Amino acid sequence: MAQTSAETGTGTGAGIPSTPDAPPKRRPRLWAVVLAACAGQFLVVLDVSVVNVALPSMRETLALSQAGLQWVVNAYTLTFAGLMLLGGRAADLFGRKAVFLTGLALFTAASLAGGLAQQPWHLLAARAVQGMGAAILAPATLTLLTTSVPEGPARTRAVATWSAVGAGGGAAGGLVGGVLTDALSWRWVLLINVPVGVVVLVAAAVWLTESREGAVRRLDVPGALLATLGLGAVVYGIVRTDAAGWTAPGALLPLFAGLAMLGLFVAVEARAPEPLVPLRLFRSRAVCSANAAIFINGLAMFAMWYFLSLYTQNVLHYTPLQAGFAMIPHSLSIVLGSKSAPYLMARIGDRALAVTGTSMAALGYVWQGSVHADGGYAAVILGPGLLMALGAGLAATPLATIATATKDPGEAGLLSGLFGTGRTMGGALGLAVLSTVAAARTDGHETPPALADGYRAAFSTGAGVLAACALFMLLALPRPRRETTDKPLPDQPGTPTAPAPHPQDTPD
Numbered sequence: 001m002a003q004t005s006a007e008t009g010t011g012t013g014a015g016i017p018s019t020p021d022a023p024p025k026r027r028p029r030l031w032a033v034v035l036a037a038c039a040g041q042f043l044v045v046l047d048v049s050v051v052n053v054a055l056p057s058m059r060e061t062l063a064l065s066q067a068g069l070q071w072v073v074n075a076y077t078l079t080f081a082g083l084m085l086l087g088g089r090a091a092d093l094f095g096r097k098a099v100f101l102t103g104l105a106l107f108t109a110a111s112l113a114g115g116l117a118q119q120p121w122h123l124l125a126a127r128a129v130q131g132m133g134a135a136i137l138a139p140a141t142l143t144l145l146t147t148s149v150p151e152g153p154a155r156t157r158a159v160a161t162w163s164a165v166g167a168g169g170g171a172a173g174g175l176v177g178g179v180l181t182d183a184l185s186w187r188w189v190l191l192i193n194v195p196v197g198v199v200v201l202v203a204a205a206v207w208l209t210e211s212r213e214g215a216v217r218r219l220d221v222p223g224a225l226l227a228t229l230g231l232g233a234v235v236y237g238i239v240r241t242d243a244a245g246w247t248a249p250g251a252l253l254p255l256f257a258g259l260a261m262l263g264l265f266v267a268v269e270a271r272a273p274e275p276l277v278p279l280r281l282f283r284s285r286a287v288c289s290a291n292a293a294i295f296i297n298g299l300a301m302f303a304m305w306y307f308l309s310l311y312t313q314n315v316l317h318y319t320p321l322q323a324g325f326a327m328i329p330h331s332l333s334i335v336l337g338s339k340s341a342p343y344l345m346a347r348i349g350d351r352a353l354a355v356t357g358t359s360m361a362a363l364g365y366v367w368q369g370s371v372h373a374d375g376g377y378a379a380v381i382l383g384p385g386l387l388m389a390l391g392a393g394l395a396a397t398p399l400a401t402i403a404t405a406t407k408d409p410g411e412a413g414l415l416s417g418l419f420g421t422g423r424t425m426g427g428a429l430g431l432a433v434l435s436t437v438a439a440a441r442t443d444g445h446e447t448p449p450a451l452a453d454g455y456r457a458a459f460s461t462g463a464g465v466l467a468a469c470a471l472f473m474l475l476a477l478p479r480p481r482r483e484t485t486d487k488p489l490p491d492q493p494g495t496p497t498a499p500a501p502h503p504q505d506t507p508d
Contacts, residue, residue: 354395
């Protein structure tokens with residue numbers, strides 16, 4: 001694949017001059033692009049889940065409250081999701097390599113600060129800055145692939161590898177976090193990013209070449225701030241319901257303020273000369289449905305690692321290392337699903353595979369909803385975990401393919417950022433909602449039976465969310481179009497048959 005693209009000059013994006021008059025630039029080798037993109041994606045997704053196993057240790061060292069534990073995760077995911085649209089747009093305008101390197105440098109520096117934290121607010125602030133770096137970095141990873149690899153099977157395989165690495169990063173977080181917490185300290189779940197980030201930074205600076213689309217224009221900073229603050233306020237209001245209840249002003253005021261800011265965000269985007277999210281994108285059925293689907297999917301799937309980590313340690317009394325090893329099959333299963341997706345997509349279609357994968361995950365959640373205080377590994381962790389992880393892996397690649405398909409290279413970063421925002425924000429909101437469900441069921445009790453009852457309620461709720469997502473995708477995702485089989489007319493034997501349009505390219 002690398003030889004074909006490098007030698008024949010196929011593909012767009014990285015390595016192609018920004019203007020026709022620009023001097024020729026060295027084209028990057030595709031293996032270098034894929035390696036850099038996957039390494040960056042692995043780091044940002046790993047840090048969503050790697051802290052889960054270390055949460056009990058963080059709580060003991062820094063005297064974190066239960067709400068503080070949620071914000072160790074949410075401080076990262078909120079800034080990650082809220083600023084990802086800005087990061088995606090910046091990659092298109094200012095250059096994919098420059099944005100990639102900037103995001104990776106910020107992410108690495110924040111990881112160092114978090115690992116050295118001495119107070120709870122130090123850790124939460126570092127996690128928020130980490131999320132900012134991830135928001136700049138993550139869209140550039142997918143954009144590097146979609147603009148460098150020619151459309152077709154090669155790009156599908158590259159996106160599948162990117163999805164598998166990302167899924168593997170989320171799944172491997174439990175093992176990595178367990179090993180580092182048990183062998184060294186919880187601090188190393190953050191400090192480990194520093195040497196890895198430096199190596200990737202140097203390699204990307206050497207291997208990648210710059211590319212951008214069009215002249216640099218003004219970014220929609222007000223839109224990015226409104227989106228981030230609005231989504232953050234909504235999540236904060238949901239988290240507050242844990243202690244204050246759904247009718248308390250302390251929960252309702254942030255919820256309504258967040259919704260008002262999100263409404264203002266839409267109004268700003270409609271009038272902005274260079275909007276962060278052009279509203280015309282949502283005229284596409286593919287963009288709307290795929291992003292809505294990944295948002296709903298994320299409401300449940302993101303919380304799987306969080307609750308499994310807490311269940312294994314707080315109820316089954318696993319050590320962090322044991323909890324990490326317990327999730328190795330989950331990691332392998334989700335990677336297997338992601339890597340199998342291109343083969344299955346070619347045979348049953350994007351839409352069918354996305355529905356099948358989400359339905360499989362929903363069945364796993366139903367099974368996981370049977371957790372109890374005396375559960376055995378095979379029955380309450382391994383079996384349902386394999387179903388949930390395999391289903392998540394199968395669904396991720398077709399949804400990413402549908403959501404980011406475009407004929408305009410200038411929108412590649414924006415669509416990548418939009419897709420990542422939906423997935424990550426769905427995860428942040430889902431974690432807040434399901435944590436509230438679990439806390440309401442335990443009613444303040446922290447005995448193993450009470451905690452197991454709360455986790456059971458969270459998984460059962462997640463099963464309902466995934467079932468609704470599967471039904472939504474069945475109805476909303478664009479149906480595949482059959483290719484035309486018209487033969488040339490007898491008097492025009494050499495007339496070629498026009499190729500069938502891509503399902504995402506057809507107007508709705």
